[in-house]
Amino acid sequence: MGYNRPMPIRILAPLEAARIAAGEVVERPASVVKELLENALDAGARHIGVESQGGGSALILVADDGGGIAPDEVELAFARHATSKIASLSDLESATTLGFRGEALPSIAAVAEVELLTRTPGQEAGAFVRVHYGQVVERGRRACPPGTRVTVGRLFARLPARRKFLKTPGTENSHISQVVSRYSLAFPDVKFSLSLEGRRAFESPGSGSLREAALKVYGYETAQALLEVKAEAAEGQPLKIWGLVSPPSRARPRREAHFFVNRRWVQSRLLARAVEEAYLGLLVSGQYPLSILHLELPPAEVDVNIHPAKREVRFLQEQAVFAAAQRAVRAVLMQMSPLPQVRPLPRLEQAPTLALPLEPARPGSLAASPPPARRLPILRVLGQLASAYIIAEGPDGMYLIDQHAAHERVRYEDIKAQRRDGKPEVQGLLAPVTMELTPSEAALLGEHETTLAEHGFELEPFGPGSHLLRALPALLAGQDPAQALRAVLADLAEGKGKDIGETLAVSLACHGAVAAGQALTLEEMRELVRRLEEAEEPRHCPHGRPTMVHLSAAQLEREFGRR
């Protein structure tokens, strides 16, 4: 092989070293914006303007109205590890600023043409310095408003390798806009404005209200529907949690979670899992909540210095943080998951059609009425529709109940109750059923044997690849035992990585629940509705679909023009 003759080992020139190191901090234009925003925020800015041209490669401008930099410190700011934020490593433990390493400006200056114009309130004129790829090329004093304005031009112009990895200006701009909107959620009290390629793209109100900031990011409908999370710090639990989460009815097909730890945006598997667990049983699989959560805790409780871009943090007490976040979100979901309502028919001058557009109500129309109580009122069953829905009358209008979803919910709560009491109800089989399992089924069975047994599946090995099924959960009685176990195993395979007991409970609740298309007698419907009235969370099935829609008496009156 033609390897080149080994080169002698040398110490890199400081500039080269800076450029290479910059790669860790400055990956793409959006990371420049992030670093500059953090500096601005650390300087106490109330209003930050961001501009980008050519996807950030041609020009990035970040202007703030913060404290500015004193003239004699301006050039020092470009020196590596120059920072005003900490003085020693021990300060790191109590650092409340976003940055502290003193790497941002030098890193950016190493790979671009940077102009810094800054004025502290005490100065009459601003200080100006221009640095091209690490070299100061111009300095002086100029008039400017108080604050700091950093212009970054020709980013990566001298690093063709890095340039190659940049995406189209559109993509880079969308990353920038993500960064800015993220910070607007982190600092709802700061006004952010962003213009891309000369056009105003985003502006946050800076009113201090997280909901108003979210409104600019996610739009009116979503922002209105978001539920407020608030958990105060308590003794022995220094963690304060606040923010907004989506109601189950507004789940999204993609993960969309923003976590801010002491205002710092972080990616945290721990917190993501905590939120998802709070939604367990409320969401259809493949749906994710939208969450914007702020965690405030003493700096000593969290290590922010484990990732070059500070994208990850480590909590001192991970379990406590996890539990607190999960509880805070769950509490708000249990309190106020609003019942989907029948949306009023648009008033048209045409013959009315029979089809009622049954959709969850828009939050706007809900705003006037307080969210209904969690438990159901006593309902009177009127009949069955399309062999799938139960029509019932309550004190406040009509309820349409999805019989399958409702039965799932009832069964699910039975299973949960049995599990709580540690008493699974088990139905024996007259003759054991021999099950020939595929290798993957057998593996699943091996993996989850204990959990399956806890829920009432009695299995014993019976030669290679087969098992004898001797008993099954009583809730599945009356079904083909082998098929029921297979269906449960399939659900377990799909629910990999989730809480296994929960997956199993949902699976057992689903298989064997009355299906749509099954005619029910009045007695059966009454019984089902009675059980649903007793359920703790009657409005959603364990997959998260609504069990019912509600058409209020007032809505009926409106629809018939009585009011």
Place this chain on the structure above:
Amino acid sequence: MKLSCLQENLSRGLGIVGRAVATRTTLPITNNVLLATDGGRLKLSATNLEIAITCWIGAKVEEEGTTTVPARLLTDLVSSLPNERMDLSQPLRSHTIHLACGRNEAKITGQAAADFPPIPTIGEGVAIPVGGDALHTAIDQVAFAAATDESRPVLTGVQASFEGSTVTLAAADGFRLSVHKLALDQPVAEKVAVIIPARSLQELNRLLDGQEEPVQVTVNAARSQALFKLKNAEMVSQLVQGTFPNYGQLIPQSSQSRAVVNRAEFLRATKAAAIFARDGSGIIRLQVTPAGELGPGKLAVSARAEELGENLGELDAAVTGEAGKIAFNAKYLTEVLSVLDSEQVALETTSPTSPGVIRPVGVDNFVHVVMPMFVQW
């Protein structure tokens, strides 16, 4: 076609075949009833392709003919007419039938009989006579134990095996087993075992209501259809193909504890307990205590619901053997006690996890095996 008959007879006939009219079907003509003159009678037939029911009513036939008309329409119309003579006629090469009764006249558009699926007939095979009343009871006591879940077709049926001078009906759904032996008036020449859909037998039972005369049962050579011939009606049912499980070994041969109790009281106590058992999986706990110094033997029937409360009913029992306890699904217990008609029943158990047996006392033609629920006592 031209004939006259009594409204009452036509209405009854339509009621009988109406059970076989298809409701949800991809073959719309099966919503119709086939009318055909047959000798001096009017023949009515309907089929949903799983079963076909035919019945004959007395009529004065003037002109032969055959047609089909919507069953529901005709049934509703006839039942609302006065009980008088009814004249039916159908002009040649027309599918409209005219129906006159009293001062009422109706025209109903039908469809050609040629499009109607053929009603199977079984010519071959030996007809086995089975007592009507006895068969009715046997079906009642067995068919309910068949599986309703279509994934195991064999278990949705009732096995009828004719051997010597008995026919044995058996059904099982994996959790319970019901077996009823029925004497035949004359022995069969060869052993025949077929699986009849439980649904078909339940329809047959409706036809059997009040019929004491023997039913002639014929199975075709291919063992794919069975014909039940009643006095003025017959039913053909498709049979389930497959092998019925060998259930003989599932019936326990001995027991540790046997309690004989009054059936009606047992049923009443079970129903009372079931009210508390209906949340959850319907667990009914049975405890058998032999007679001792403290009093006669007894059977305690209890159920509890975590938040509602609990119920305990006690009945006197003639206990042989040891004390016993077992838990059953309320539905299973209620169902078997409801179909029995003996005054007393025996509950035989061995352990809380082995199958329980329920038999009528005084007759030796029925046994029911039910698997317990495994609960903590």
